[in-house]
Amino acid sequence: MSSLKSAANLHISANASACAGDLCNFIIEKSNEAIKKNGFFRVGLSGGSLVKFLSEELPKKNIEWSKWKIFFCDERHVPEDHPECTFTLYDKSLFSKVGIPKENVFKNDSNLTVEQAAERYEKLIKEEFETDSPRFDMLLLGMGPDGHTCSLFPNHQLLNVKDKIVAFIKDSPKPPPERITLTMPILLNCDNAVFCSCGDGKKEMVKEVLENQNMDFPAARVQPVKGSLHWFMDKGAAGLLSNI
Numbered sequence: 001m002s003s004l005k006s007a008a009n010l011h012i013s014a015n016a017s018a019c020a021g022d023l024c025n026f027i028i029e030k031s032n033e034a035i036k037k038n039g040f041f042r043v044g045l046s047g048g049s050l051v052k053f054l055s056e057e058l059p060k061k062n063i064e065w066s067k068w069k070i071f072f073c074d075e076r077h078v079p080e081d082h083p084e085c086t087f088t089l090y091d092k093s094l095f096s097k098v099g100i101p102k103e104n105v106f107k108n109d110s111n112l113t114v115e116q117a118a119e120r121y122e123k124l125i126k127e128e129f130e131t132d133s134p135r136f137d138m139l140l141l142g143m144g145p146d147g148h149t150c151s152l153f154p155n156h157q158l159l160n161v162k163d164k165i166v167a168f169i170k171d172s173p174k175p176p177p178e179r180i181t182l183t184m185p186i187l188l189n190c191d192n193a194v195f196c197s198c199g200d201g202k203k204e205m206v207k208e209v210l211e212n213q214n215m216d217f218p219a220a221r222v223q224p225v226k227g228s229l230h231w232f233m234d235k236g237a238a239g240l241l242s243n244i
């Protein structure tokens with residue numbers, strides 16, 4: 001079996017800040033293509049380190065924000081004034097700075113139970129895409145040192161969900177425990193699945209995922225069926241990959 005490393009497009013930068021710059025240039029190129037083709041760019045954002053990368057670079061660029069429709073790949077199910085609320089982290093560091101219209105951001109409703117919130121978010125996505133099989137232009141993904149992506153964790157039953165595009169989790173191994181997340185079927189049905197992973201702390205897992213293609217780890221399972229897979233990394237995260 002050839003490794004995921006050869007199927008994926010690898011983008012390796014000297015350090016994390018160069019990686020953020022390269023990632024954002026790529027996002028803009030793809031967003032312009034989507035806007036030219038469809039009139040808008042529909043993108044899913046992840047939390048974690050990606051918030052900082054995007055918030056540092058995107059405000060410097062000339063972007064038609066009114067044409068972006070922003071969703072979340074996963075969200076911590078916490079009130080908006082909670083320090084770990086993914087939407088609020090983006091709102092403070094990016095959305096409020098670039099003046100993106102509020103109606104272009106599709107966020108979680110933390111006033112609901114987490115079960116209701118997942119059901120509502122799935123309905124919202126399907127309505128916005130006007131189909132039961134939504135296909136994002138781009139999903140921006142992170143990978144934890146344990147190989148999780150979105151809120152899909154190794155050995156967790158959510159990995160096997162096939163009949164939903166958004167699921168809830170109440171026992172996330174990484175706090176906070178309650179989250180909503182896109183599921184594997186929708187991750188596989190996108191135009192561009194784009195990972196960003198930086199730092200030495202990720203290098204063992206990057207090797208497991210990209211070189212050993214170890215399917216125990218959720219990030220390794222993200223191989224879009226008809227779309228492209230991109231991995232943006234710095235030299236630290238790519239440090240154990242051979243022949244690069």
Ligand SMILES: O=C1O[C@H](COP(=O)(O)O)[C@@H](O)[C@H](O)[C@H]1O
Nearest residue numbers: 046047048049050142143144150
């Ligand atoms: O908990 C989460 O972690 C992953 C990975 O985050 P990172 O800080 O290691 O890049 C993130 O992609 C996900 O959205 C988040 O909920």
